[in-house]
Amino acid sequence: MSTQANHPTLLIPGPVEFDDEVLQSMAHYSESHVGPSFVTVFGEALSMLRELLITSDPTSQPFVVSGSGTLGWDFVAANLVERGDDVLVLHSGYFGDSFADCFQTYGVNATQLKAPIGSRPQLPEIERMLREKKYAAITITHVDTSTGVLSDVKAVSELVRKVSPDTLMIVDGVCSVGCEEIRFDEWNLDVVLTASQKAIGVPAGLCILMVSGRAIDRFNGRKTPPSSYFASFKNWLPKFRAQVQPYSKAHGSHYAVMQNYEAKKASYFATPSPQLIRALHTSLGQILSVPLEERFAIHKETSQKIKRAITGLGLKQLAERPENQANGMTAIYLPEGVKAPELLPNLLKKGIVFAGGLHKEITTKYIRFGHMGVSVTDPTRRDIDKAIEALKASLAEVGHQQQQEKQ
Amino acid sequence: MSTQANHPTLLIPGPVEFDDEVLQSMAHYSESHVGPSFVTVFGEALSMLRELLITSDPTSQPFVVSGSGTLGWDFVAANLVERGDDVLVLHSGYFGDSFADCFQTYGVNATQLKAPIGSRPQLPEIERMLREKKYAAITITHVDTSTGVLSDVKAVSELVRKVSPDTLMIVDGVCSVGCEEIRFDEWNLDVVLTASQKAIGVPAGLCILMVSGRAIDRFNGRKTPPSSYFASFKNWLPKFRAQVQPYSKAHGSHYAVMQNYEAKKASYFATPSPQLIRALHTSLGQILSVPLEERFAIHKETSQKIKRAITGLGLKQLAERPENQANGMTAIYLPEGVKAPELLPNLLKKGIVFAGGLHKEITTKYIRFGHMGVSVTDPTRRDIDKAIEALKASLAEVGHQQQQEKQ
Structure with a gap:
């Protein structure tokens, strides 16, 4: 080409090198963001994200929103924790500091557990922290792009479930989804957030999240309203489901009522990017063919x-x-x-x-x-x-x- | 093609129909978001936005961020007004309600002045409202995409400057920038926000704003910190300037110190989309050739x-x-x-x-x-x-x- x-x-x-077919999808002719061809592609892309993150739990909810990976932090901070909550940020490089800064912006107290450059917080320290205080969430940078340090998401999640089962397990997977093993259900994760331009193999511009049913329950039980508009689950969730469920492959009956009820309504909150989502569809199709x-x-x-x-x-x-x-x-x-x-x-x-x-x-x-x-x-x-x-x-x-x- | x-x-x-050359730019090979070729393109695109919005005031600041037009509302609500402030939302369709909802999310009191379907609020009513209460900002949907109603931005802005000169003049130009006349300096505007997929002629995925020096001063004088992370001027402004100023065409000396001071630092807050911004560069070049x-x-x-x-x-x-x-x-x-x-x-x-x-x-x-x-x-x-x-x-x-x- x-x-x-x-x-x-x-x-x-x-960003990484992209496949020719993915780049060709970026040049797809213009189409309506609510038209049936595009909605089918969008729905299939969401279903493929479930496969990529190895989750078959029908309560898991994928999100794909125009933005960069950083916006995923706002989604977490604005929806899953509340002003005054404590979160524990495991720091293995630059991105721990930034995620903590994001929480502070939303009035959430972020305590960082820092490791020396090139290292990662160790399980005994994490356990000690979790026993000292009640944390609404713990965040872990799966791969910190500034240091190349890999964290042990599975082991940390096991520890959290044992020591502090109500703490939501948030994984920053910007530099890991698509190249590092992640088993959303088996590892009992609550959020994996990522972006398109790394191992998912799609140009930058998409913020991608997988959110557990437990996390969505936490959102639904908030005492205060979410403190962002664009990044509020409130604005994306019901319409989002209505838009995509009829077209996705197989989710059991969990959403059937909502499907039937809402499927005939036009679904709109903010305009998605058909070209980027077509490119995502192409790349996920390639990834999942192996x-x-x-x-x-x-x-x-x-x-x-x-x-x-x-x-x-x-x-x-x-x-x-x-x-x-x-x-x-x-x-x-x-x-x-x-x-x-x-x-x-x-x-x-x-x-x-x-x-x-x-x-x-x-x-x-x-x-x-x-x-x-x-x-x-x-x-x-x-x-x-x-x-x-x-x-x-x-x-x-x-x-x-x-x-x-x-x- | x-x-x-x-x-x-x-x-x-x-979204509208896109030119072939713009779509071809969407398929541009992958390049570094901080590499010199892309940064030049990004800088030139920002300069061209100044031309498109007819502003030569060096204190005006363009922003281009991955997101949809809706994110532009968060930029306004999180940065230019504060919790407890009053804003007046001129309502000529669906998007007035939504912008008001966005303000409420940020704790800002939005008063809507509603017109019947197909109409727009009239100047005498607007004047009466402005005289009754002190509004930190007034918003106007230039063209409401739900009704096709055009507002008279110039006349409203003149009124605001006369009656309530400290009120920031915020224009939702999602369905107007690129096809309706807008004169940022001459009309004394503070924000024009838009998105890529309408008259700018670029696939969806970019949130675009032009912000006046007066609005940035307002931001700098905030009593409370901005209440979003991704959409905080704090995170985009100084680094953003450092990134783009050396490459943009002509801005006088206003930013020279910052240029010299910051130009050698790597500029990074959140990864922009090289493909979308290349497409923006192509389209703006075409638009401004006439x-x-x-x-x-x-x-x-x-x-x-x-x-x-x-x-x-x-x-x-x-x-x-x-x-x-x-x-x-x-x-x-x-x-x-x-x-x-x-x-x-x-x-x-x-x-x-x-x-x-x-x-x-x-x-x-x-x-x-x-x-x-x-x-x-x-x-x-x-x-x-x-x-x-x-x-x-x-x-x-x-x-x-x-x-x-x-x-």
Whole structure:
């Protein structure tokens, strides 16, 4: 496709490279946001999200709204907790601070449990915190995009259910949904929020959430009204269900009454983006055409190959311990004396785009290599091999120049 | 282009038909949201928004954020007014109610001044309201998409400046920016909010605002912090400026210090959508390649032609008085006995998509015909003529069937 020809390979931790068919869906002709063709596509995309997150519980509710992943935090803070509530934010990088800031904006007290750079809060500390105070919710960044640290969502959720069963389990899956294993029902999660432009493989612009029936019950039992308009479940929920249920595949009888009752009404709250949602439909169809286990496995294998190569180059990762290492990205410390602003342009000359650092304390000291989506699942692209070769060559060149300067 | 071939012509009041080149921009290859090529495009798009809204005041600030037009209301309610403030909402259809609801969500007292269906609040009533109470802001729906009623933004703004100069003048331009005359500086406006999928000619997914320096001063003088996270100016403003100013065309020296100070920092709050913003850049380039006066004129001429044809068919508009009639859409009462749910499918068979009613009290009694963007500016498409012919034929067929049924 002409739009794809001769462009630098984008290997940052989102946006990622997109499949041609997905990009073609972005150019779909204009159609009504309430017309039957689009509503069918939207409904199917929502059903596919249930499959992607491995939930068959009919009380789970997917949301797809125009916005970025950040808007997902507003959805959580405005609907599932109330002013004066306490939440526990597990911090494994930049995004813990930001999520906490979002809660504070809504008058919710966010207590952060912080780990050193490259690490994640440990279970005994989390247990101690949960026993000290009643938290309405706990949040966990599944993969922190600033550090490449992977959290153990399953273990934390088990702990929460054991120690503080009423605490809602909120997963920021922006950099994990689509490349890291997530089992919404089995792991007993309440929210997984994400965005389109990472392992889901769709251009940025969609905020995506899966919300449990327990979380929706919590919302319905609020003492105060939700404190956002665009991000209020109140505005999206009943109409949203009416709009999509008749077209989604199989949800049992839970919504049948609402279906019959509301299906003939026009459904409108805010205009969705038909092009972005068509692209989501295309990408989810591609993702689900292969067993999810295979998808998780190839991301893990590729990640390990990358990490071995990094180690082979004498480089260290921010996430030192293997169990802390994300499978869809790698945050790499640069050698002493090499700064990201000199290395990245050199890589670009070789056709590879990596990202600079995002963690305030060490911004220029590391780079980030995203390995999610088609760059990983389509080996004919050779994106990963080319990136490793380019990194090796660029480091040699930068190192060489420095030696010359020292002479 | 294959994606455009053989599709029904979409003539609803948004989304509208899109130009091929704009759709092709939607399929642009993936690129970094902080890389120089994209940042240049983003910066230029922001500068072009200044041109579109006819503002050269360097204190005006454009915003483009992933979201729908509705999110623009949250931006206003969360940043420019505070809990307990009074706002006056001029109501000319569905969207007045919704904007008022948004304010209430943020604890702001919204008083609506309602006009009968098809009409708009009159200047003497507005003046009386403004003299009775101090309003922090007044909102006006430039074109209400549910009724096709056009408001007189210029006259209302003059009145506000005369009677209550501290009241911020907020224009909901979702169904007007790009097809109705708006002069941000000359008319002394404080906010114009809009979305991408109407007369701006870009697929849905972008929330767009122009905010005056006076409004930003108001924000900076808040007594309480803004009450949204995603929609907080606090999060978008300084970094936003840093990101875009070095690349925009000409803003005088107002931001120079901030430019120099912040230009070297990576700019990130929430990931924008490179594809949507590329499409915005393409469309704004096309729009601004012709003098805006010509663009407004052709929308007006086409609208008058449509309205004459409607009248010729013996049909009435919701907006009866010519000065109340929008130039980018027409809301049409159906003949006695004809319901929208029977007429619209008949039109679709002829390749034309119109919208049903949105105003709760009369939903099935009227239809809406959108005439914005390329369907109007590119006469070779013949979209408008085909639509008028189809409407005439469908009405005859539906009427004919009814007569047969009566026999």
